[in-house]
Amino acid sequence: MEQQLLKGPGKLLDALGNLNQAGWAHHQVLDCNLEDSHFYKLKFMQGMRIKVWDYYAITTPTHFFSFTVSDIGYLGMVFAYVIEFATGKYEEQTLTIPFAAGVKIPRNSNEGESIYIGGGKTLRFNVEGE
Known part of the structure; x- marks a missing residue:
């Protein structure tokens, strides 16, 4: 993804755990929805990587x-x-x-x-x- 000025509000990750936008902002504009990250098939293990x-x-x-x-x-x-x-x-x-x-x-x-x-x-x- 190309770096760009982030436009918000919005979520950091989509439902599959991928970045919705890559870039920068003058202040926080994206919700840090880390519950949508998907590192492991066993959901309880997610917290060990974050x-x-x-x-x-x-x-x-x-x-x-x-x-x-x-x-x-x-x-x-x-x-x-x-x-x-x-x-x-x-x-x-x-x-x-x-x-x-x-x-x-x-x-x-x-x-x-x-x-x-x-x-x-x-x-x-x-x-x-x-």
């Missing part, structure tokens, strides 16, 4: 902060790090969560809550619709 994540970064004059909540099907990964520019000091915390227990990521990136709650730790992003 990878979703939510990433945020904040830059200030003195620091860079990064936060990610991800679900890679069989595993959740949650991490945060900070870099202090003046010293180059780097601190990171990473959690690896079997079967992504406690990880929830919204269907689309334009609204919803990405969250990890577990082991006495919480990381939450909330995006309100336009």
